[in-house]
Amino acid sequence: MLSGKNILIGITAGIAAYKSCELIRMFKRQNANVRVICTPNALNFVTKLTLQNLSQNEIGIEEFDVKDFKPEHISYADEADIMVICPATANTIGKVVNGICDNLLTSVISAFAKPIVFAPAMNTNMWNNVFVQENIQKLLKNPMYSIVEPDSGYLACGTEGKGRLASLDKIYQTTVEVLNSIPKKNGFLQGKKIVVTAGGTVEDIDPVRYISNYSSGKMGLALADYCNAQGADVVLITTKDIDATYKVVKVKSALDMLNAVNDEFESADYIFMAAAVADFRVKNTAGQKIKKTNDDEITLTLVKNPDILKDISSRKTHQIIVGFCAESENLLEYAKDKIKRKGCDFLVANDISRKDIGFSSDYNEVYLINKNLDTVKIDRQEKSKIASKIVEEVYAKTGCLQTCR
Ligand code: PMT
Numbered sequence: 001m002l003s004g005k006n007i008l009i010g011i012t013a014g015i016a017a018y019k020s021c022e023l024i025r026m027f028k029r030q031n032a033n034v035r036v037i038c039t040p041n042a043l044n045f046v047t048k049l050t051l052q053n054l055s056q057n058e059i060g061i062e063e064f065d066v067k068d069f070k071p072e073h074i075s076y077a078d079e080a081d082i083m084v085i086c087p088a089t090a091n092t093i094g095k096v097v098n099g100i101c102d103n104l105l106t107s108v109i110s111a112f113a114k115p116i117v118f119a120p121a122m123n124t125n126m127w128n129n130v131f132v133q134e135n136i137q138k139l140l141k142n143p144m145y146s147i148v149e150p151d152s153g154y155l156a157c158g159t160e161g162k163g164r165l166a167s168l169d170k171i172y173q174t175t176v177e178v179l180n181s182i183p184k185k186n187g188f189l190q191g192k193k194i195v196v197t198a199g200g201t202v203e204d205i206d207p208v209r210y211i212s213n214y215s216s217g218k219m220g221l222a223l224a225d226y227c228n229a230q231g232a233d234v235v236l237i238t239t240k241d242i243d244a245t246y247k248v249v250k251v252k253s254a255l256d257m258l259n260a261v262n263d264e265f266e267s268a269d270y271i272f273m274a275a276a277v278a279d280f281r282v283k284n285t286a287g288q289k290i291k292k293t294n295d296d297e298i299t300l301t302l303v304k305n306p307d308i309l310k311d312i313s314s315r316k317t318h319q320i321i322v323g324f325c326a327e328s329e330n331l332l333e334y335a336k337d338k339i340k341r342k343g344c345d346f347l348v349a350n351d352i353s354r355k356d357i358g359f360s361s362d363y364n365e366v367y368l369i370n371k372n373l374d375t376v377k378i379d380r381q382e383k384s385k386i387a388s389k390i391v392e393e394v395y396a397k398t399g400c401l402q403t404c405r
Helices: 015-029 040-044 048-055 072-079 090-097 104-111 124-128 130-139 168-180 218-229 254-265 308-315 331-342 383-403
Strands: 006-011 033-038 082-088 116-120 145-147 151-154 160-164 193-198 203-206 209-211 233-238 247-250 270-273 280-282 302-304 320-327 346-351 363-370 375-382
Touching (some): 006 072, 072 104, 082 104, 124 160, 193 218, 209 280, 218 270, 270 383, 320 383
Parallel strands (some): 193 270
16 A cells, blocks of 8 residues: 555664554554654664665764764655654754754655654643644644644553554554645646535525535545545635645635636646535525514525536636536436536436435545436445545546646
């Protein structure tokens, strides 16, 4: 799974350092190449020999251990795809956010322009210390940095609280997710601009109430992540709060989404419309909270929202447009009718009456339909895999069109 990946593990001086030994094994089992740098004090908790044996590589400790013409910290930073600092002590985090490079590890971190996953572990009072918390917030200012927050529980110092190293599974999983989100240098979508919509639009009734739907934005996010990993220039237009390394445009209503799609439309090569857009909005949104009266009924008048998919499909020049279709019955029949009415190039149909796929689930099962109504079924699996299959299938049918234009 991690074959060909170069993972650089940084170990700092905390009691949780012994757990990093198992983390090395987890990465090695998946065929990653693992190198390790320790702060000098970390060797009070784990031995160099153990780390050397587990990683099957020499361990970096001293800064001026120059082996070739390149300074050691630059060589380490060049080679790795990702760094994982496990455990990350308050001391090392403090140095990193202040640009202090007083040992090999802090120097490499500073010279590393690729993603770093920090797994802090420390005593609860240290974790809660206002300055440590400020430093954690500062870490997050670097978009390349992720933090796997410590767990709460029994700590080695005999107290209970937050500060225990997060589970190794969580640290491993985060590392894999971050690695997967790094654009591939030779991805097949290099040079393509891809716009993806995601999430359910929110149509205000008054300042406290709204009409929306159950879309979590996961399907759209999976598409955007996959396109990004394949080297595309991605714009994700979503109603959800998302942190990503690519461009994210946060919108609320269908009208906002229409404007955002229009802004990106001309220069897009592919547009995936996975958002669940409200077909109607409230005609007169109340400026103040609607008061309860003695009436047992209230009437809201709804007006039609613009159909974004239909609109852009009617104006398209070179763009390949992929709509989605959420149905609770007669899936294929309604989807085939919808692709004709909307005029898009492809339609991805999913059954949103099923609890094990569709809205909010991590899984989906879809049919990809083209204009000739040829249909490919993509069996139930994680949305990340569904996304890769949709993109690959669409690209296989249209890539030449796009490349040759
Ligand atoms: O977000 P998740 O929880 O991961 O769930 C994923 C999903 C079920 C929302 C997704 O897979 C999906 O089916 N998205 C489309 C939902 C939808 O609005 O379907 P629809 O059949 O009502 O609309 C058809 C297409 O027209 C969609 O591409 C939609 O974005 C678009 N549309 C709809 C209405 C409108 N006014 N403008 C539009 O552009």
